Amino acid sequence: DAGVIQSPRHEVTEMGQEVTLRCKPISGHNSLFWYRQTMMRGLELLIYFNNNVPIDDSGMPEDRFSAKMPNASFSTLKIQPSEPRDSAVYFCASSRDRLLAKNIQYFGAGTRLSVL
Amino acid sequence: TQLLEQSPQFLSIQEGENLTVYCNSSSVFSSLQWYRQEPGEGPVLLVTVVTGGEVKKLKRLTFQFGDARKDSSLHITAAQPGDTGLYLCAGINTGTASKLTFGTGTRLQVTL
Numbered sequence: 001d002a003g004v005i006q007s008p009r010h011e012v013t014e015m016g017q018e019v020t021l022r023c024k025p026i027s028g029h030n031s032l033f034w035y036r037q038t039m040m041r042g043l044e045l046l047i048y049f050n051n052n053v054p055i056d057d058s059g060m061p062e063d064r065f066s067a068k069m070p071n072a073s074f075s076t077l078k079i080q081p082s083e084p085r086d087s088a089v090y091f092c093a094s095s096r097d098r099l100l101a102k103n104i105q106y107f108g109a110g111t112r113l114s115v116l
Numbered sequence: 117t118q119l120l121e122q123s124p125q126f127l128s129i130q131e132g133e134n135l136t137v138y139c140n141s142s143s144v145f146s147s148l149q150w151y152r153q154e155p156g157e158g159p160v161l162l163v164t165v166v167t168g169g170e171v172k173k174l175k176r177l178t179f180q181f182g183d184a185r186k187d188s189s190l191h192i193t194a195a196q197p198g199d200t201g202l203y204l205c206a207g208i209n210t211g212t213a214s215k216l217t218f219g220t221g222t223r224l225q226v227t228l
Contacts, residue, residue: 004158043159043204043218056215091158103149103208105216107158 002026004108006092012114018080021111024073025094033105034067034077035091043091049075082115089113119143120207120219128225129195137190137222139205146208148181148188149216153202195226 005024013019025032033048047057049069057067064083069075079086089112093105120141129135139148147166151159163172165181165188172179176199178191188205205219 042220045215045217048215093158103216104161104164107160109157 004092004094004106006090006108006111008111009109010112010114012116013082014116015083016081017115018078019082019086019113019115021077021090021092021113023075023077023092023108025075025092026096026106027073029094029096029106030072031095032069032075033093033095034075035093035107036088037091037110038088046077079113082113084115087113087115120205120217122203122205122219122222124222125220126223126225128227131196131226131228132194133226135192135195135224137192137203137224139188139190139219141186141207143207143209144185145217146185148185148208149206150179150188150190151204151206153204154200159202159204192224195224197226197228200224200226 004026007022011019031050034046035043036046037043044059046059047067048055052069052072065079067077089110091107091110093107095103095105120139123138127135147164149164150162152162153159163174163179165172165179168181168183168185170181176193180189182188192199201224203222203224206216208216
């Protein structure tokens with residue numbers, strides 16, 4: 001299996017521009033998660049989907065952030081307009097099982113976003 | 117918001133030394149996971165502990181879940197340079213199913 005695939009790996013943009021991050025989960029996994037990692041705040045859950053439906057978006061920082069999962073094999077995280085404080089590494093993860101003890105999340109390699 | 121505090125934040129040791137990383141919370145978790153993250157990569161799951169007092173071993177790594185299920189520790193025996201990385205604990209709660217709460221992280225560097 002190819003694992004969770006994220007694109008792009010690196011993104012440099014200017015403040016005010018729209019940024020779209022992409023994720024392809026592992027085939028057969030029904031839960032997908034978007035995280036943000038910074039030195040100051042560590043790894044934070046932004047939103048997660050189960051069977052393509054957003055379940056918990058309480059971690060989305062503000063209205064500038066939006067996420068979609070149009071089908072089981074693709075998700076996007078969009079920031080519009082982007083700000084310098086959005087600079088971070090954004091991770092996508094997927095899991096097959098929602099059961100507590102069996103919740104194994106597989107992470108992609110991340111997208112490093114720099115907003116100038 | 118539940119917090120998982122890890123200590124120490126940074127640890128630099130020489131090959132062959134032993135070390136322990138701690139993960140503490142004021143909240144009870146139904147289970148707890150440990151991940152290792154290498155530069156430029158996402159976290160990779162090492163272990164899941166479910167029962168209070170549970171001890172799991174993975175080669176030179178020993179994981180323990182506290183009796184009250186509020187804390188956990190990771191002990192590495194005879195550290196090697198390949199153990200270098202960011203170690204993250206993550207708690208799972210009964211009411212939040214798939215949602216993981218990650219700890220603040222411990223960055224370990226093992227030198228020759």
